[in-house]
Structure formats: C-alpha cells, structure tokens
Amino acid sequence: MNEELEALYQSTYTAVVRFLYRKVWDAERAEDLAQEVFVRALSHKPEKPRAWVFAVAANLARDEARAAVRRRRHLTLLKGDPIAQPTVAPSADHAVEHDEQMASVQDALNTLTPRDREILLLWDAGLSYPEIAAQTGLAVGAVGTTLARARRRLVDAHDRQHSGTGTDAAHS
Amino acid sequence: MRHIPEEELHAYLDQGLSRTQCVEIESHLAACSSCQATRDGIAALRDRTTALLATLAPPRTIPPSFESLRRRADEAVTARRRRLHLLAWAASLVLAVGLGWSASVIFRPRGGGSFAEGPASRAVQAHTASRLDTLRAGQPGAAPSPIRPAEPTQPERPAPSAPQPSREPRRTSAVRSVAYPTHADSTTRRPDREAVLSVLNTQPAPELTKLDSPRSSGEDFDGMWRTMSWDGAQAEAGKPLPHIDGLPVVQIQVQNAEGTRPVMVVAQQLASGQVIRTIEGSAAEVSQLLARRTMTDVDSVQLRGDSSTHTAAGAAAIDPSHSMAMQVGDRMLAITGDLPSDSLRAMIRRINAEMRSK
Numbered sequence: 237m238n239e240e241l242e243a244l245y246q247s248t249y250t251a252v253v254r255f256l257y258r259k260v261w262d263a264e265r266a267e268d269l270a271q272e273v274f275v276r277a278l279s280h281k282p283e284k285p286r287a288w289v290f291a292v293a294a295n296l297a298r299d300e301a302r303a304a305v306r307r308r309r310h311l312t313l314l315k316g317d318p319i320a321q322p323t324v325a326p327s328a329d330h331a332v333e334h335d336e337q338m339a340s341v342q343d344a345l346n347t348l349t350p351r352d353r354e355i356l357l358l359w360d361a362g363l364s365y366p367e368i369a370a371q372t373g374l375a376v377g378a379v380g381t382t383l384a385r386a387r388r389r390l391v392d393a394h395d396r397q398h399s400g401t402g403t404d405a406a407h408s
Numbered sequence: 409m410r411h412i413p414e415e416e417l418h419a420y421l422d423q424g425l426s427r428t429q430c431v432e433i434e435s436h437l438a439a440c441s442s443c444q445a446t447r448d449g450i451a452a453l454r455d456r457t458t459a460l461l462a463t464l465a466p467p468r469t470i471p472p473s474f475e476s477l478r479r480r481a482d483e484a485v486t487a488r489r490r491r492l493h494l495l496a497w498a499a500s501l502v503l504a505v506g507l508g509w510s511a512s513v514i515f516r517p518r519g520g521g522s523f524a525e526g527p528a529s530r531a532v533q534a535h536t537a538s539r540l541d542t543l544r545a546g547q548p549g550a551a552p553s554p555i556r557p558a559e560p561t562q563p564e565r566p567a568p569s570a571p572q573p574s575r576e577p578r579r580t581s582a583v584r585s586v587a588y589p590t591h592a593d594s595t596t597r598r599p600d601r602e603a604v605l606s607v608l609n610t611q612p613a614p615e616l617t618k619l620d621s622p623r624s625s626g627e628d629f630d631g632m633w634r635t636m637s638w639d640g641a642q643a644e645a646g647k648p649l650p651h652i653d654g655l656p657v658v659q660i661q662v663q664n665a666e667g668t669r670p671v672m673v674v675a676q677q678l679a680s681g682q683v684i685r686t687i688e689g690s691a692a693e694v695s696q697l698l699a700r701r702t703m704t705d706v707d708s709v710q711l712r713g714d715s716s717t718h719t720a721a722g723a724a725a726i727d728p729s730h731s732m733a734m735q736v737g738d739r740m741l742a743i744t745g746d747l748p749s750d751s752l753r754a755m756i757r758r759i760n761a762e763m764r765s766k
Contacts, residue, residue: 242474
C-alpha cells in the first residue's frame with residue numbers, strides 16, 4: 237500500500253496542489269494542504285487512493301474557505317460593511333501576484349455554478365469519469381453533459397471579456 | 409440520420425464512454441461529415457479549456473520527499489496517542505481526600521505542566537457534583553459497631569511526610585483483628601459517631617498468606633497486607649488516610665515494603681453494596697498493584713515504576729472491576745471498584761473538586 241501511495245504521490249502531487257490552489261488561491265497554503273492530504277492517506281490507507289486524495293483535498297479546501305469567510309465576516313462586521321460574498325476569487329488579504337490573464341480566467345471560472353466548477357477542476361486534475369461521478373454523486377452518464385456545459389461557459393465567459401462581444405447563446 | 413449529441417462527443421473525447429459506445433460513434437463519424445465538424449469544434453473547445461485552466465497554476469515547486477511525509481504521519485500517530493494519554497490522565501482522577509494535595513499538582517501529564525486549573529476540570533466538577541449526591545443519598549444507616557472512628561476530617565496539610573522509623577518494615581505481619589470505622593454522615597464529623605460495621609465477602613486473594621482471616625478482603629492486591637483499624641493505620645501512616653468522604657469504611661489495609669512508606673488501601677461500601685477501594689502509596693508500588701490487576705485490556709498503558717517519567721495508569725478493566733489512578737509527584741492514588749468507569753470517574757471528580765476547594 238505504501239508503494240502504491242508513493243507512486244500516486246509522485247504522479248499526482250502537482251495536480252493536487254493545483255487543484256487546491258484553484259480553491260484557496262495561495263500557493264504555499266495549497267502545498268501545505270496537499271502534503272497534509274498525503275500524510276493523512278498514509279494513516280488512513282484508503283482503498284481507492286486517487287479518488288480519496290481529491291475528496292480529502294476538496295474537504296480541506298472547503299474548511300479553509302469557511303474559516304476565511306468567518307474571518308472576513310468578522311472583519312466586515314467590525315467595519316460595518318456588508319458581508320462579503322464568498323467566491324472563488326482571491327481575497328484582498330492574499331498576497332497573490334497574478335497577471336491579467338489569470339485574473340480573467342478566474343473571473344470566467346467564477347461564472348460557473350459551484351458544481352460545474354468542481355467537476356471541471358476535477359477533470360482538469362486528471363480524475364476519470366467514474367472517479368468524478370463517485371466523488372460528486374453525479375451519474376457517470378451526466379459527467380459528460382456537465383463538462384460540456386462547463387467548458388462552453390468558461391470559454392464563452394473568457395472570450396466575452398476579451399472580445400467585448402457576446403457569443404452565440406445557442407450553445408449553452 | 410441521428411447526429412451525435414455534443415455531450416456524447418465530449419464524453420467520447422474524454423474517454424468516458426464504453427468500448428461499445430465508442431465503436432458506435434466512430435462508425436457514425438466515419439460516415440457523417442457534419443458530426444466530424446462538430447467533433448473537431450468540441451476538440452478545440454477542450455483544448456482551450458485546458459489552456460485557460462493551465463494559467464491558474466501556482467509556481468511549480470519540488471514536492472517534499474515521500475519519506476518526510478511518512479515521518480509526519482508517524483509523528484501524527486504519536487501525537488494522537490499522547491493526546492489520548494493526556495485525556496486519560498485528565499479523566500482518571502484519583503482521590504486524594506484527606507491528603508491535602510494542593511490543586512496545582514493534581515495533574516501530572518507527561519512532560520510536566522499542569523492543567524488542574526483547566527476548563528476541563530472545571531466542567532467536570534459540575535458533572536461529578538450531581539453524581540456523588542446521588543451516591544450519598546443512598547447511604548445506609550448506621551450499623552452497630554463498638555469501634556469509634558477517628559476524626560475523619562480533611563484538614564489542610566502539606567505533602568505527606570516521610571515514614572516514621574517506628575513503623576514495622578517487615579512484610580510478614582500477622583493479620584490483626586479488624587476494626588471498621590465508618591463515616592456514614594460526612595456533614596457531622598464527630599469522633600463519637602456510631603460506626604457502621606459491614607463486612608463484605610469478596611473473593612479470596614490468591615496471593616494473600618494463610619494468615620488472613622476469612623473476612624479480610626484484600627484479595628485483589630497481591631503481596632501481604634495487614635488489616636488495621638482506622639486509628640492504627642492513621643498512626644502508622646502519619647497522615648490522613650485516603651478515602652471517600654461520606655461512605656462507610658469497611659476495611660483498611662496496609663502494606664509495607666522495606667524502608668518505604670506503606671501502601672494503604674481503604675475499602676468503602678456504596679449504597680448498592682459494592683465495595684470500592686482507595687489506594688495510596690508510592691507511584692511505583694501503586695502502579696505495580698494496578699498493573700498486576702489489569703489483564704486483558706489491550707489498551708491499558710504499561711506502567712513504569714519510575715515516577716518521574718510518568719503517565720497514565722489508565723482505566724484498566726479488571727473483570728469486572730475498574731480502576732482509575734492519578735499520580736502526584738512520586739505518590740499515586742487510585743480507586744478501584746466493581747463499577748462502570750463512568751461512575752468511578754464521576755466519583756473521583758467530585759472528590760477532587762471537594763478537595764481542591766479546601
């Protein structure tokens with residue numbers, strides 16, 4: 237089992253970091269969480285390690301996001317501002333240097349529903365249809381439909397920003 | 409002719425379709441240029457998506473060695489176990505009623521430090537208060553006894569002093585006649601109270617010498633024990649005896665090793681008739697006693713004689729008795745009884761709370 241985990245680690249660590257980065261928007265934090273995921277895998281010895289790793293990663297990221305929201309909410313209440321909407325975009329307190337391109341892709345990604353976004357990111361991380369289905373509760377047959385929609389929306393949203401012209405809505 | 413839906417082409421290109429489905433699609437694609445064009449468009453869409461998402465990546469770093477993660481995992485396991493041991497300590501209190509242990513040294517987790525003041529112990533006090541009140545409510549009435557009990561107060565005292573030289577160091581002493589002082593009512597600790605005498609017939613101890621009278625109930629502890637009166641034991645110990653305030657005492661036993669302070673066992677009876685025993689002595693001896701009692705509990709912690717390093721005695725299941733122990737400095741207090749651990753724990757906490765409030 238340890239050899240299997242080590243092989244998985246070598247082959248997917250980067251993908252896990254990237255997956256986490258797209259949720260926490262902090263490179264260092266993403267690495268910490270990714271390592272934490274594999275440390276836990278060593279203790280839990282899951283039966284399906286690959287799916288397990290991404291499921292745990294998603295959970296850790298979600299917990300982080302909730303903690304961050306609580307902190308932000310706390311701060312905004314103190315300042316008297318309205319409560320900030322939790323989004324995928326990086327918050328002001330993250331020292332993220334991202335260029336314009338990254339920002340526009342982020343914005344485009346934010347136009348997706350959370351579910352569509354999650355499935356797209358899982359696919360991009362390298363999970364298969366059955367793995368995505370297992371983790372998200374979607375039927376295997378519906379994964380393709382979701383990805384089709386998500387991809388279309390992402391590209392359209394990004395192109396809209398850049399070209400300034402709307403795309404044909406017939407695809408959505 | 410039915411064209412292939414876009415979602416299916418996505419799935420096909422993602423290799424998310426079965427072999428059969430792929431064959432169907434490929435054979436259709438071979439014959440349908442419209443679908444070929446659609447497929448090409450979708451392939452381009454997929455590529456664009458991948459390219460866009462690729463910008464959302466942190467700078468690449470070298471992953472830490474897998475070995476370092478393995479080490480972290482091992483540390484996490486150790487830390488978890490350590491936390492459980494600490495919890496066992498915090499939860500397993502031992503009675504120090506009558507010994508005047510100061511509150512700040514009650515807890516002695518590994519590595520020093522003290523959390524006698526912690527929120528956990530405070531929360532626990534409230535819980536035990538009700539528990540012990542329940543126990544006290546069921547106290548039996550005074551039973552006849554010719555013996556007058558010693559003053560069962562628990563005055564403020566410093567840590568127990570060294571054993572007196574006048575005490576017999578020998579292990580082999582005859583069992584003296586038994587005297588049973590009791591403390592049926594904690595609120596009126598008058599020395600002239602009538603004592604309650606109740607002798608419990610518990611299982612015979614395998615290790616006791618044949619000097620034992622049939623009524624002696626030191627069976628659970630190995631080694632040789634002298635049964636004493638309250639006054640006698642107190643005189644011998646030179647300090648107050650460990651016991652639970654308010655319960656009738658049915659037996660007191662003392663064990664001496666060469667040149668050391670005696671280990672004392674005070675057996676008391678609950679309203680239900682069950683006997684609990686409070687043990688006090690050097691950490692090494694008490695822990696040995698408890699360790700020998702524990703037999704099948706796989707989770708029980710190995711006790712070490714060296715009190716300076718010490719950790720939990722844990723709640724060992726000795727069928728069906730349970731015990732809880734607490735180490736204070738180089739002394740250890742324990743309580744054992746045929747009660748569920750929760751009851752013992754609650755009693756101990758209550759006593760601890762009382763003791764700390766003195």
